[in-house]
Amino acid sequence: KAGVTQTPRYLIKTRGQQVTLSCSPISGHRSVSWYQQTPGQGLQFLFEYFSETQRNKGNFPGRFSGRQFSNSRSEMNVSTLELGDSALYLCASSPGLAGSPGEQYFGPGTRLTVT
Amino acid sequence: GENVEQHPSTLSVQEGDSAVIKCTYSDSASNYFPWYKQELGKRPQLIIDIRSNVGEKKDQRIAVTLNKTAKHFSLHITETQPEDSAVYFCAASFPLGDYKLSFGAGTTVTVRA
Numbered sequence: 001k002a003g004v005t006q007t008p009r010y011l012i013k014t015r016g017q018q019v020t021l022s023c024s025p026i027s028g029h030r031s032v033s034w035y036q037q038t039p040g041q042g043l044q045f046l047f048e049y050f051s052e053t054q055r056n057k058g059n060f061p062g063r064f065s066g067r068q069f070s071n072s073r074s075e076m077n078v079s080t081l082e083l084g085d086s087a088l089y090l091c092a093s094s095p096g097l098a099g100s101p102g103e104q105y106f107g108p109g110t111r112l113t114v115t
Numbered sequence: 116g117e118n119v120e121q122h123p124s125t126l127s128v129q130e131g132d133s134a135v136i137k138c139t140y141s142d143s144a145s146n147y148f149p150w151y152k153q154e155l156g157k158r159p160q161l162i163i164d165i166r167s168n169v170g171e172k173k174d175q176r177i178a179v180t181l182n183k184t185a186k187h188f189s190l191h192i193t194e195t196q197p198e199d200s201a202v203y204f205c206a207a208s209f210p211l212g213d214y215k216l217s218f219g220a221g222t223t224v225t226v227r228a
Contacts, residue, residue: 033216040124040220042218042219042220042221043159043204043218045218090159092159098216099208099210099215100208100214101147101166101208103164104149104161104216106159107158109158
């Protein structure tokens with residue numbers, strides 16, 4: 001079974017631009033969660049999508065949004081980029097909701113640099 | 116929402132010694148506690164988990180203990196080896212409507228040869 005994939009792997013943007021990141025979950029997984037990882041801040045939860053519906057949301061501004069398609073692939077969008085948005089963005093998929101017992105499988109991440 | 120605190124943030128141990136990482140959570144309804152390991156440049160991977168109806172779980176050199184009364188859980192690594200060097204994240208899941216998973220800030224473990 002193919003693992004979780006994320007595209008692109010690296011991205012450089014300038015302040016004020018917007019960006020869209022993509023995540024393809026493991027086949028059969030219905031949940032996709034997004035996390036922002038920065039040094040010293042751990043894994044900050046952005047949101048979770050399950051069967052095309054946003055089920056949980058973290059404490060991020062409205063500039064961060066996402067969606068999930070019928071094939072469970074998910075996209076995350078960040079508008080009006082700020083320098084502080086530079087981070088590794090990880091997505092993770094699981095068969096059920098992320099908080100239910102069982103492993104979340106993480107993708108390799110997209111490294112976003114905002115200049 | 117759930118708040119998970121993880122200590123220490125960094126831990127250096129001599130090869131062969133034990134390492135202990137402790138996490139506390141705020142919501143007494145939390146019922147699932149996984150631990151993830153992230154090696155340098157790699158993605159996080161689940162190494163062990165425990166449910167609230169169990170006090171301890173062991174898998175070879177790693178073990179997790181849960182104290183529901185005190186609302187804390189710990190990861191124990193015995194006979195540490197260089198390949199145990201990584202960042203370890205604890206997490207807690209609480210059923211607020213849907214299950215929600217909250218992660219701790221991570222512990223960077225360095226095993227000295």
